[in-house]
Amino acid sequence: MSVYDYSVTTPKGETVSLKDYAGKVLLIVNTATGCGFTPQYKDLEEIYEADHEKGLEIIDVPCNQFAGQTPGTDEEIHEFCTLKYNTRFPQMKKSDVNGDQQLPLFAYLKSQKGFEGFGKGPAALAMGIMLKKIDKNYKNNPDIKWNFTKFVCDREGNVVARFEPTADMKDVRACVESLL
Numbered sequence: 001m002s003v004y005d006y007s008v009t010t011p012k013g014e015t016v017s018l019k020d021y022a023g024k025v026l027l028i029v030n031t032a033t034g035c036g037f038t039p040q041y042k043d044l045e046e047i048y049e050a051d052h053e054k055g056l057e058i059i060d061v062p063c064n065q066f067a068g069q070t071p072g073t074d075e076e077i078h079e080f081c082t083l084k085y086n087t088r089f090p091q092m093k094k095s096d097v098n099g100d101q102q103l104p105l106f107a108y109l110k111s112q113k114g115f116e117g118f119g120k121g122p123a124a125l126a127m128g129i130m131l132k133k134i135d136k137n138y139k140n141n142p143d144i145k146w147n148f149t150k151f152v153c154d155r156e157g158n159v160v161a162r163f164e165p166t167a168d169m170k171d172v173r174a175c176v177e178s179l180l
Contacts, residue, residue, distance in 0.1 A: 001108065003028075003158075003159060004017075004157040006018050006103075007105070008059060009092060009093040010090075011092070013093070018059075021059075024056065025051075025153065026056075026057050027044070027056065027150060027152055028058075028152075029044065030063040030097045030144055030147060030148070031062050031063065031081075031147060032062065032063065032069035032147035033062070033077055035147040040165070041084070043169035043172075043173075044087070044169075045088065047172070054180040057090070058090070059089075059090060060081075060087070060092060061106075062074070062092070063095060063097050065098055066147050073094075074091075078091050109151045109162075110142040110143065113142075113151060113159050113162035114162075115142055115143070115164070117164070118166045119164065119166055119167060124164075124166045145165075146164075146165050147165060149162065149163070149164055150162070150167070152176055152179070160175070163175075
């Protein structure tokens with residue numbers, strides 16, 4: 001199996017097969033409009049603008065599973081992102097990334113790259129403290145922990161990296177560019 005065996009849905013209800021992106025590097029991210037990590041939309045757009053012509057696609061999946069930080073409709077989310085961050089990459093229908101209603105794509109991504117920690121620094125420490133209150137066993141399961149978890153897939157559809165929201169966006173960009 002590869003990422004190409006999955007699909008996502010657009011806000012208009014159209015199914016998009018990830019096979020349509022065969023041969024491209026994919027950056028798949030669950031996002032939110034009201035999160036402390038929301039400014040990462042700026043970084044994502046910069047990466048997209050720099051590398052889209054070289055074969056990068058970003059798949060943005062808004063998700064409201066983390067503290068209700070994406071309360072709007074798909075249309076409101078899209079409007080926010082395009083007006084505030086001038087995003088041009090494809091945005092999909094708001095969906096779950098954990099639990100019984102999760103997108104099968106995210107179950108696959110998590111099976112390929114599990115949680116390996118938040119790294120170091122104040123944001124990483126804060127995330128660890130917060131999650132320990134929610135799930136004492138959070139370190140031992142592959143679930144998405146928060147908004148702006150990113151998966152990078154190579155041109156063959158293999159999941160090669162997972163970046164938690166606390167990861168430096170320069171590291172995300174370096175990973176993407178190493179695959180182009």
